[in-house]
Amino acid sequence: MSCSSPWSRRKALLAGATLLVSPALRAHEDWPLRSQGRFRYLGLHVYDAKLLAPQPLHPERWTEQAFALELVYARELKGVRIAERSLDEMRRQGELAPEQAERWLAALKAAFPDVREGDRLRGVHEPQQGARFWHNGQPRPGQLDREAAARFFGIWLHPATSEPGLRKRLLGL
Template structure:
């Protein structure tokens, strides 16, 4: 669900710039380097309770991608964690399309997870519209951190397993 830009101005969303780097890993698709993922958090994440913790996940892109395609692929990956009602999927896809611009090599997209509120996004340090509510945020970050991820090796690196 889309939440207004000013609606998620909690402490985690404001402090994410100061969080230490906890882990990182590279995502490749058919051998092609797509992005490097960096996990920042005020404290190490618990692999079983990550959805209850504040953190930021930053993707540093190695290639050009359309924001619409990033949003569509994100929703596909979110579905790996369980069924989605069609109306819910449509709302989440609309929010993701708003949040994700087209990216080029070197661009950074950062999502900040604030467990009691949802997620906010930044592109190259600038806030983006198109925020996610709590449920959508947990599904979105589950793309990398949920046990049903399509990239278990990257999950292990990010969670330090």
């Protein structure tokens, strides 16, 4: 393939970057669906959540397990607003130092693009590394460290969640 134009070079670099993400980091694509639930806000359908994992999640030890949480959006939302709301929900699990909150918010803003109806955002929890994100099957920047990943997925799985009914459905309680 000739890479004479800047556009061709950019396409070749993106194709190479996609190959770097496979196959180990794409193992989550083969994980079975374990559970799912719908999130509504003030009666409006916002997204459907799907939990995928190589094994069923243990309700008290989910932070030690690999899994993916995929949100299929039912409406348009700005990525920056998703990031800000995520950080607000992460704070429900305990205090955050201001510099830590800023660092995590920057990673979340990088990870979350604006979404439209039908878009899929998938977060993959890697217990020893943290979290990585995908949008409609394409890898996103904005990785989270282990502590941030536990807080992020705790939005849905931690006992302090603002949506205990959705937590029960996702964890099969």
